[in-house]
Amino acid sequence: MRVLMIGDIVGRPGRRAVLDNLSYIRNERDIDFVIANGENAASGHGITKEIAKQLYAAGIDVFTMGNHVWNKKEIITYIDKEKRLLRPANYPPGTPGAGFHIFETKLGHSVAVVNVSGRIYMQELDCPFRTVDHILEKIKDKTRIIFVDFHAEATSEKVAMGWYLDGRVTAICGTHTHVQTADERILPNGSAYITDIGMTGPRDSVIGVTTHLVIEKFMTQMPRRFEAAESPYQLNAVVIDVDPASGTAIKIERIFDLE
Amino acid sequence: MRVLMIGDIVGRPGRRAVLDNLSYIRNERDIDFVIANGENAASGHGITKEIAKQLYAAGIDVFTMGNHVWNKKEIITYIDKEKRLLRPANYPPGTPGAGFHIFETKLGHSVAVVNVSGRIYMQELDCPFRTVDHILEKIKDKTRIIFVDFHAEATSEKVAMGWYLDGRVTAICGTHTHVQTADERILPNGSAYITDIGMTGPRDSVIGVTTHLVIEKFMTQMPRRFEAAESPYQLNAVVIDVDPASGTAIKIERIFDLE
Amino acid sequence: MRVLMIGDIVGRPGRRAVLDNLSYIRNERDIDFVIANGENAASGHGITKEIAKQLYAAGIDVFTMGNHVWNKKEIITYIDKEKRLLRPANYPPGTPGAGFHIFETKLGHSVAVVNVSGRIYMQELDCPFRTVDHILEKIKDKTRIIFVDFHAEATSEKVAMGWYLDGRVTAICGTHTHVQTADERILPNGSAYITDIGMTGPRDSVIGVTTHLVIEKFMTQMPRRFEAAESPYQLNAVVIDVDPASGTAIKIERIFDLE
Amino acid sequence: MRVLMIGDIVGRPGRRAVLDNLSYIRNERDIDFVIANGENAASGHGITKEIAKQLYAAGIDVFTMGNHVWNKKEIITYIDKEKRLLRPANYPPGTPGAGFHIFETKLGHSVAVVNVSGRIYMQELDCPFRTVDHILEKIKDKTRIIFVDFHAEATSEKVAMGWYLDGRVTAICGTHTHVQTADERILPNGSAYITDIGMTGPRDSVIGVTTHLVIEKFMTQMPRRFEAAESPYQLNAVVIDVDPASGTAIKIERIFDLE
Ligand SMILES: [Fe+2]
Ligand SMILES: [Fe+2]
Ligand SMILES: [Fe+2]
Ligand SMILES: [Fe+2]
Ligand SMILES: [Fe+2]
Ligand SMILES: [Fe+2]
Ligand SMILES: [Fe+2]
Ligand SMILES: [Fe+2]
Secondary structure (H helix, E strand, O other): OEEEEEOEEEHHHHHHHHHHHHHHHHHHHOOOEEEEEOOEOOOOOOOOHHHHHHHHHOOOOEEEOOOOOOOOOOHHHHOOOOOOEOOOOOOOOOOOOOOEEEEEOOOOOEEEEEEEEOOOOOOOOOOHHHHHHHHHHHHOOOOOOEEEEEEOOOHHHHHHHHHHHEOOEOEEEEEOOOOOEOOOEEOOOOOEEEOOOOEEEEOOOEOOEOHHHHHHHHHHOOOOOOOEOOOOEEEEEEEEEEEOOOOEEEEEEEEEEEO | OEEEEEOEEEHHHHHHHHHHHHHHHHHHHOOOEEEEEOOEOOOOOOOOHHHHHHHHHOOOOEEEOOOOOOOOOOHHHHOOOOOOEOOOOOOOOOOOOOOEEEEEOOOOOEEEEEEEEOOOOOOOOOOHHHHHHHHHHHHOOOOOOEEEEEEOOOHHHHHHHHHHHEOOEOEEEEEOOOOOEOOOEEOOOOOEEEOOOOEEEEOOOEOOEOHHHHHHHHHHOOOOOOOEOOOOEEEEEEEEEEOOOOOOEEEEEEEEEEO | OEEEEEOEEEHHHHHHHHHHHHHHHHHHHOOOEEEEEOOEOOOOOOOOHHHHHHHHHOOOOEEEOOOOOOOOOOHHHHOOOOOOEOOOOOOOOOOOOOOEEEEEOOOOOEEEEEEEEOOOOOOOOOOHHHHHHHHHHHHOOOOOEEEEEEEOOOHHHHHHHHHHHEOOEOEEEEEOOOOOEOOOEEOOOOOEEEOOOOEEEEOOOEOOEOHHHHHHHHHHOOOOOOOEOOOOEEEEEEEEEEEOOOOEEEEEEEEEEEO | OEEEEEOEEEHHHHHHHHHHHHHHHHHHHOOOEEEEEOOEOOOOOOOOHHHHHHHHHOOOOEEEOOOOOOOOOOHHHHOOOOOOEOOOOOOOOOOOOOOEEEEEOOOOOEEEEEEEEOOOOOOOOOOHHHHHHHHHHHHOOOOOOEEEEEEOOOHHHHHHHHHHHEOOEOEEEEEOOOOOEOOOEEOOOOOEEEOOOOEEEEOOOEOOEOHHHHHHHHHHOOOOOOOEOOOOEEEEEEEEEEEOOOOEEEEEEEEEEEO
16 A cells, blocks of 8 residues: 655645645555645645645645644634644644544555644644554554644754654654655654654745745844745655555655656 | 855764765865855864864865854854954954854965854844945955855845845855755855855754753753754755856755765 | 732742741641742752641641652652642653642631643643642532642743633642743632742842853853752742631732841 | 833723823923833734824834834834834844934933844744843943833743843833733842833723623634724833933832823
């Protein structure tokens, strides 16, 4: 079984990257299931119902999200109706939406997708380590194929989560920094790991945002309205091969395609 | 001309990685000059005079540092005597040591090395963008071959610095996160860029630290004394080819070697 | 019924302030119960068994703590044996010690003391609001006299907690900033509130630490070992009058005494 | 000579507090000069030209600002034309407006007002300590009557600034936390000091913002648009008596008036 995980889709260039390439990648690489982080799909700020639908149609099976999840207000009500749109599981009890779900693939496999957020340099949230423990406890009799999107800033927290879950899930893949890391590996107990899948969005930008706006913000410390840059895209993703019987990852490979 | 930049050397495994491989890499790849981030060379906490000497002897020409620079007290006096040991240039005026220096290579090239630190999620420092502007102003008549180690946490700040300096320096290479990124490129105006060179240190660890200590710290929120892990090493670096006449980068290539 | 809450006791001057004055204050003001924040009692860094005993003997009935709770290693085992030493309740499950306890006063009243920590600009902890909800649920049939030490940095989080608990506890008193605030009041539903009780420690200092060390740290960004200052003390506390039948606060008065 | 410094004016209730009381306070207490922090005067978010004019007419001589200075766009151009509106001096070179100015009082005294911002838990700015040093150097021959509004979050940074400037300025008064502190004093070398003057705004609120919005934000971690609360006001200020010949502070007294 083969799963594609796509890094944070940012703005129009990110969506174009998916629309232009996903169908081809799915066929060419024989992908069974596609997970994508969609927290910046709508002009860098959240996702809309319409954009989500367009991207499901293009071949994305599930969206994970992150700190930008509520940027578009309509998501607050939409998320409860759409199982294919997850938000981090360690948000407070009562938060709209769900942090994990088990999906059935066309080949009949049950794939759990878990979305969880880091806390270091981020929001004040529940412990991500304990949260994943609770989820694994709940789903342990249902499937062994488990993909975790750990949306976090600090490399220490992300790498620690990788080791913490090694052997208990199929893959732990980081998102949020919008820069792909080169440390993909299969950990000793069989989990695939990468600190950050990267960004699928405008390549000539500051992590998706128009470059001069960010530089000005940093140098003047004055407010700038951040907009998703328009530029040729990059598509960042990982392909993970899974032994469906054991849920063990066999291989993880990075994709860093340019327009 | 060809320069090797080595990511944060951590503890005994990191030093072993250098001692075992640097001489071979220098010869094999025909390297003219070697810059290494040494802020974690001594058991993860700073660097000592003795360790610095051992690593100069192994082929490192210059050390850059970062937030761990003062971990070993002896460095505070040593740094003023040792031009080959830089600390971030945007530390307050009066800070011991220097933030940049121009070195002569054996082939007679003048190579400026600049060390600067980010501010986001880090210490309260002077503006790194303006600091580099001042330095470039000072050295502009002396050399066009300029390497910047930008020791920073946030990807936004690092990528912004890359674009800010594109065409004005030979290379902007990030350090500090201890995870190599896969976004190396030559920017449009000829500067080599990578968000983070990564870590040269114990591979089976949380960014250099013994894994269970970090997980325990995060899960219990109780104090743990962080020690550099003992494990097989990884060596993270980049090789940058430079046109010495213009100072323009021609090529940047990542190295991610395992013991 | 009348309760005294003493702000963070810092170092030798803070202990001297208690030893010199508490017995007198208890008698003079007819105090029934004394709660003190002890997280800096031992030279500014945590508390020791011996210091705790000395201060219990001087008239403190219960210690609350905060982010410095584990500075002295011996507390990790001691805290499970000593009910009069609380640590924030929203530390992870499994943390040594307890975050609340119900004490019997000499006059036969049951007084619940709850210690909880903020998260903004502090450690990554469980939600303090939900944590207090859980505790109040547990103790609701046992007593209505409930004192909360909210050890937090941000005024927004502290004031919000005051309003959140108004009418459900006797008093919400902040600690941690080491500066007494002037906003003590009885909230509309009968809870006493103050953003910060302040510090009982060396008056001529930077929140307890030797002044020049802190200024040097801020100006040089180089490491300084922070030590509790030696200077004349200040004693910061609040006196709260309670209607023991309802648990409602009748009056809150600040104490800001100087040596 | 007697100067009134008013803590952050927040929203309509804060403006009403000034309009209702300032004229009376000026007369009754024989105030010569009034400095007010205006960063939240317009519905909690910045200040407008019109509001500034209304409050100058009500008796405010100078506004200092803080991190909310640019909330209303019009201020970016207005600030260069209006000397009575200062922004923190340690913003980057090139920032619109000025960080200090010397004003002439009706009695003919020259009063320097300096506005500077902290860095801890705030924006990435230039060193506030060095910035004030530079300003004092520039104005040393012009006046000895110098008032500093240090707009900062951390008590450590504020108290440190007080000691750093003691004897070199008339007063160091903190703003930004919106909670008045009770630690006003004349420091040993003659400067008046208070960690925070507090807030002049809606009393029944979370530091000026509608209470339930803040509690919901903290408990749900979902976005809430913060609005200045409507409630009876509190007026927070300090009155400082100055020896105009030496610039030394003779007395500092807190005002905490309720509607
Ligand atoms: Fe993102
Ligand atoms: Fe994110
Ligand atoms: Fe490092
Ligand atoms: Fe570092
Ligand atoms: Fe404390
Ligand atoms: Fe504390
Ligand atoms: Fe304010
Ligand atoms: Fe502010």
